[in-house]
Amino acid sequence: MPDAQQAGIIKAIRCADRAGANLIIDTWAAGHSYEAAVMDLLTPTLESFGELWASAGGESSLAQGYVASKIAEDVLAKVLEERRKTNADVPLSKGAVVVGNVQDDYHPLGRKMISAFLRFSGWEVHDLGVDVSPEEFLDKAESLGARVIGASAMMYSTARNIGNLREEIDRRGFTGRIQLAVGGAVFKLRPELVAEFGGDGTAASALSASPLFDDLWNRSLAFETEKAKAETP
Amino acid sequence: MNGLERVLATVAGRPHDRPAFLLNAGLAGAKLTGVPLARYFTDASAYADGQCAVRETFEPDLILSPFLFTALGEAFGSTSVIRGNSAPNLARPAAASAEEALRLPWPDLESQPRLLYLRDCVRELAGRLQGEAALVGVLASSVDLPVLILGMEPWLDALLFDRRNAQALMERCGEFIANLANALLEDGANIIALSANFNSPTVVTEEVIRSLTRPSLEASFREIRGPLILHHGGCRLAPHLKSYLGLPNVAGWVVDARDSLAEARSTLGADPVLLGNLEGPALDTRSPEAIHAECQRILADRAEDPHFILATSQADIPYDTPLENIAAIRQAVSELRAVAP
Numbered sequence: 001m002p003d004a005q006q007a008g009i010i011k012a013i014r015c016a017d018r019a020g021a022n023l024i025i026d027t028w029a030a031g032h033s034y035e036a037a038v039m040d041l042l043t044p045t046l047e048s049f050g051e052l053w054a055s056a057g058g059e060s061s062l063a064q065g066y067v068a069s070k071i072a073e074d075v076l077a078k079v080l081e082e083r084r085k086t087n088a089d090v091p092l093s094k095g096a097v098v099v100g101n102v103q104d105d106y107h108p109l110g111r112k113m114i115s116a117f118l119r120f121s122g123w124e125v126h127d128l129g130v131d132v133s134p135e136e137f138l139d140k141a142e143s144l145g146a147r148v149i150g151a152s153a154m155m156y157s158t159a160r161n162i163g164n165l166r167e168e169i170d171r172r173g174f175t176g177r178i179q180l181a182v183g184g185a186v187f188k189l190r191p192e193l194v195a196e197f198g199g200d201g202t203a204a205s206a207l208s209a210s211p212l213f214d215d216l217w218n219r220s221l222a223f224e225t226e227k228a229k230a231e232t233p
Numbered sequence: 234m235n236g237l238e239r240v241l242a243t244v245a246g247r248p249h250d251r252p253a254f255l256l257n258a259g260l261a262g263a264k265l266t267g268v269p270l271a272r273y274f275t276d277a278s279a280y281a282d283g284q285c286a287v288r289e290t291f292e293p294d295l296i297l298s299p300f301l302f303t304a305l306g307e308a309f310g311s312t313s314v315i316r317g318n319s320a321p322n323l324a325r326p327a328a329a330s331a332e333e334a335l336r337l338p339w340p341d342l343e344s345q346p347r348l349l350y351l352r353d354c355v356r357e358l359a360g361r362l363q364g365e366a367a368l369v370g371v372l373a374s375s376v377d378l379p380v381l382i383l384g385m386e387p388w389l390d391a392l393l394f395d396r397r398n399a400q401a402l403m404e405r406c407g408e409f410i411a412n413l414a415n416a417l418l419e420d421g422a423n424i425i426a427l428s429a430n431f432n433s434p435t436v437v438t439e440e441v442i443r444s445l446t447r448p449s450l451e452a453s454f455r456e457i458r459g460p461l462i463l464h465h466g467g468c469r470l471a472p473h474l475k476s477y478l479g480l481p482n483v484a485g486w487v488v489d490a491r492d493s494l495a496e497a498r499s500t501l502g503a504d505p506v507l508l509g510n511l512e513g514p515a516l517d518t519r520s521p522e523a524i525h526a527e528c529q530r531i532l533a534d535r536a537e538d539p540h541f542i543l544a545t546s547q548a549d550i551p552y553d554t555p556l557e558n559i560a561a562i563r564q565a566v567s568e569l570r571a572v573a574p
Contacts, residue, residue: 061435
């Protein structure tokens with residue numbers, strides 16, 4: 001385990017030193033590969049940083065989370081370039097997921113950070129942008145066979161529209177099959193709103209999004225397994 | 234005592250007949266007068282009618298100019314939308330980067346329509362209130378105004394990775410906001426309230442605060458010729474007050490509803506005015522009895538604090554809030570006796 005490098009990257013994130021973090025990763029990758037840097041260096045580092053972020057009650061700076069997401073994007077780009085040069089096979093993705101800001105919400109930063117971390121973790125992310133209607137979310141999820149929708153809202157007034165998305169999931173008969181992850185500043189202020197607006201789960205920080213999507217994906221699979229059992233004569 | 238006298242007594246620490254209170258009740262004004270929000274947030278007379286209705290119905294001691302940061306963005310070319318009964322939301326920023334924002338034409342305080350709306354609201358309210366309540370001009374500070382021009386991500390990106398342009402933009406924003414604040418004071422505002430989220434350690438790094446945002450606030454606040462209230466703007470403030478202490482002309486502090494008033498007072502010292510800490514956006518979800526009890530608890534906690542003003546924090550009180558919920562705040566305040574230092 002490259003403890004010194006991990007500590008160096010966390011220190012760089014804390015200081016918002018994107019270039020410094022990239023230098024550590026580049027140096028590591030020169031002796032290994034960017035693929036290995038993702039698996040053995042950056043993934044555990046971001047997990048550690050995510051735990052630190054969550055344990056700080058979401059009060060670590062937005063800048064630190066933003067820099068971490070940029071570093072993840074930087075390294076992911078280098079992995080893709082490495083694969084292109086070596087004609088390596090693209091690993092299977094964890095699955096297709098859909099993310100977007102709910103209708104009337106125009107605050108994209110949190111959603112973009114989550115998308116970066118999800119892609120870094122191997123999800124095939126379909127980002128629909130801001131002000132996404134429930135119908136657009138469901139049309140895309142249905143066409144992809146996505147089991148998780150991630151809906152972001154910053155304020156209480158727009159978070160209420162997540163209730164409309166919940167209704168659309170249920171109306172189309174996808175209850176349990178499509179899981180609804182919700183996030184945004186308002187859910188940190190008022191966690192009870194996750195259930196009130198029909199969310200199936202939320203994450204303490206953008207860095208915790210991928211474990212949440214893992215959990216929701218598995219819940220969707222378990223739901224279908226149970227359903228199939230119940231329907232078997 | 235009238236509202237302005239009560240507020241001035243609170244600032245000075247002189248005896249006053251009851252605690253002063255403030256409502257972020259922009260939307261409630263539109264509801265009371267039945268004016269569509271699209272007109273309310275573009276017609277200064279309609280806004281003034283609404284706030285006078287708020288004053289007559291609930292008797293708050295401070296009245297706010299529009300808490301409408303989108304109007305500042307629109308003055309630079311950003312666009313906003315109003316959906317349902319919510320306050321306008323910024324939809325499309327005017328620029329994609331700090332560098333691009335610096336090339337935008339700078340709006341004229343005397344002729345730009347959205348700035349004139351804000352100024353006319355203050356002029357109308359000053360004429361109608363006639364000193365019966367303190368009039369607060371609400372603005373974003375030099376470190377938050379760029380968000381309204383270019384959006385949050387490009388602004389954060391500039392502060393972290395493009396410091397030369399970030400600093401240049403804050404210099405221009407600082408001068409602009411100081412000029413606009415002084416114009417509002419000349420128009421009749423008694424106090425200017427500003428947010429400064431991008432000086433919070435919950436948003437940027439300590440190094441950015443030290444080298445960029447705090448110096449910008451110092452330079453801009455120094456040029457404003459009136460008392461300032463620093464509004465928490467959505468971030469917790471009490472644990473991070475040291476990033477703001479000592480800024481010029483700041484006489485009052487609105488803390489977040491999650492903050493401890495005792496912690497804030499301990500850090501601020503005895504004299505500055507402390508405002509909070511009812512959660513305004515949650516008032517529609519609670520009963521009048523619960524709100525009344527919460528106000529009583531807060532006021533009892535601050536009974537020995539002659540510089541305290543009960544206030545709703547965070548964003549506007551939602552439009553659909555039953556009026557009796559807001560009246561419960563007024564009721565709790567009116568039940569208290571004189572405040573003596």
